[in-house]
Amino acid sequence: MKGFGYLAKEGLKNVWSNRIMSIASVCVLVSCLVLTGAAALFSINVAQVVESVGDSNETTVYIKSDVSQLEAVYIGKDIEKVSNVSSATFYSKDEAFKKYKEDLGEELFNKIEDRNPLPDAFIVVMDDLSQYDETVADILKIDGVDSINDHRELAKKLTDISNLVNIICVGVVAALMIISIFIIANTIRATMYSRRFEISIMKSVGATNSFVRMPFLVEGMVIGLISAAVSTGGIALLYEAVMSAITSMIPFTFIPLSNVILYVAVAFVIAGVVIGFFGSFISIRKYLKKEGNEILGW
Structure with a gap:
């Protein structure tokens, strides 16, 4: 437990030591998470409207x-x-x-x-x-009857819009996730390069790959956790602002933020940690394949 505490502390120090790259990683990852969350919340609200429209047995008949x-x-x-x-x-x-x-x-x-x-x-x-x-x-x-307000056609249009938004967001989010992993990997790689002498010594005295790897994995996961926290706050502000604007123009009952924010926060934490871990894991493989002086290029 004491050893794990030391390694975790080293990972936190790495985030601060490479704060410029860490901030860049957080910004890109926050963009990715906020876009994903916005698309998900939009789809949930549309689904609720479609369900209420579809279940309604009322329709409006207009007279000439x-x-x-x-x-x-x-x-x-x-x-x-x-x-x-x-x-x-x-x-x-x-x-x-x-x-x-x-x-x-x-x-x-x-x-x-x-x-x-x-x-x-x-x-x-x-x-x-x-x-x-x-x-x-x-x-x-x-x-004397002119037309009928077809609720089902409205439901279909809303569903089509939701599907289009989802497709666009999937493409954008996929691109941002790749960029996030790439930037996090480079952040960790910069940390490893600055500590290559220390890593070389640890490998020379028989340190296991897990021991060497842990601080850098912690660094990536901390970046993911920070991104998740910032994204949760960002999506909360964005959700309230957008929904207030929509309801001021169109009578529309949206899902209260309090009903979904916990699920959003948990999803962001999981996604942030996984992306941070994966980005770190990719960057450290190169060094873990080498021994002693090989890490220094001697």
Whole structure:
């Protein structure tokens, strides 16, 4: 245990001794982790929206603009007669205008208040979502019905966007991971070069590869842990800022950060340590294959 403490201490000293390279390693690794975390959180939120949309048995039926509200009442009765329709609740264009005005701000809508461009609508509740297509087709046949807000099409578009973001992020993250490993490997290599005399002596007196290797592995893992801590703080600030901006423009309930931050932090720690360990492991193999004076090039 005492020997391990000494080796761990040496690894921490290495991080400080090569702080410029260590900072460069941390910056690249933080970029990699933050991008990965952002893509994952985006996908989780999209999945939640898609699930809620897919599970909703409500859909909005829009009425043609030239139809009076009295005529719309009779159209609502016709909609309720359609098989699989549980109810059809009238939602006037004035109510819709007021709701959008509250959500998106008065300044945007005050200029067009006298010529409300929104249509009257009905909020239709269906009994069985498996009959969605047939029900929609029957409703569209009713005279006066203009269109239907197809939630499933929205869900598909959201899923496509999520998949595209994931593909892009996978490529970017893969490139950044390779760069991170390369920079960490060079950081460790610089440390090993500065301590080559010490390593040569240890190898000459019979030090095992594990003993020589440990401080450098610790150095790489410490870089990974620092990167994980910085990334967790960064993703927390970024998540709150981005989600607040989105909800100010679009009514959208996102997953609270408190529900996912622990999982994000654990994932960052594991990824940071693994990348740091792997980068260190690659760089020290060259020296561990040599003995004594060979390390010094004599």
